[in-house]
Amino acid sequence: MRTQKTMKALFSALMLVLLAVMVAACGGGDKGASQQASGQAEQGKEASSGGEKKVLKVGTDAAYPPFEKQGPDSKPVGFDMDIIKAIAEVNGWELQIEHAGWDPLFEDIDKGKRDIGISAITINDERKQKYDFSDPYFDAFQLIMVPESANVTKIEDIKDMRVAVQSGTTGADLAEKVLGKGNPKLKGFDDTPSAVEELYAKRVDAVVADNAVLNDFLKTSGKEGYKVVKDPNVVPEQYGIMVKKGNKELLDEINKGLKTIKENGKYDEIYKQYFGEEKK
Known part of the structure; x- marks a missing residue:
């Protein structure tokens, strides 16, 4: 009887050990799977975040053809709109372009309601006191x-x-x-x-x-x-793209995009479309 009881005891102990090992293995596996899934989710989140475009609000006075006017769907179209869209493509931006009116356009930039103003805006000393302007993109008189x-x-x-x-x-x-x-x-x-x-x-x-x-x-x-x-x-006068005073980061990106489209021929393509010749 002593031997039989000992065998039973050993067998019970062995089963308990095996059960403990299986539980640990299952638990560890779940934890590992959870960590892996969590890591993949974070990576996906980061990739999604990294893939999102910067969304910028653009204002204009769409009553100044051929630079800007309201198209058939009431959305602003024209030379200025094509220029800012070409700059946005260089920089990977998404734009929300809206007609604001002339005076409200300046007020919106002041208050931070819009990021960019483009509307055949002449660069002059008075305006430069309140706003920052890109490099000139059009010569006017x-x-x-x-x-x-x-x-x-x-x-x-x-x-x-x-x-x-x-x-x-x-x-x-x-x-x-x-x-x-x-x-x-x-x-x-x-x-x-x-x-x-x-x-x-x-x-x-x-x-x-x-x-x-x-x-x-x-x-x-x-x-x-x-x-x-x-x-x-x-x-003579020159037009510039307007941003809130002190927004150097955005201004630098605008100037980079403007320089790129002037160098790669896109600016001349747009200019010719509206004015019948390349800019001299």
Whole structure:
């Protein structure tokens, strides 16, 4: 009986040891599998995070063709839109482009509601005090649009005329210097198309605005009997892409993208599409 009991005891002990080993193995396997799954999930999360594009909010005043206007679906289209999209492609960005209006565009950049402003914005000392600008991407100058019969050859010739401008623009500043601040003959509008329509309706005698915009009106409006006049003494201007003051990281990325599209021919391709020739 003693031997039988001993064998039973040994057998029971052996079974307990085997059971303990199996439980440990199962537990260790579950832990290992869990750690592996967890690691794969983290790697997937990191890969997903790493693959996400930076989303930037872009504002414009979509009433300034050919630089920006509202397309058939009300989304902004034009030269500026194609330029910023080409820069975004270089940098791997995703853009949310919206029409903001002229004055609200500047306010949105101020308040951080938008990251980028692009809307044929002339770089000048006053604006540089509040905003940062990219390297120039377009050379512009002011033109005077008048009836063909008008005897206008220089900017001073409009001083006794009724003149329409888009408020807050360099064209408005130039006209104000000639006519004088507060002159009732100087009419400001929210956008350039409204100023030009005022000329067509003969409620003003001239419009002062950027060259590409007024030339576009002459080509596309279907209205005859009008001309544009360039005063060679008026200082040329340059457009820049605007960001919040101090946002150097974004500004550097914009300049990198702009430099790339100028070097790889994409800029010239876009320029020719809108202006019929490569930039000189």
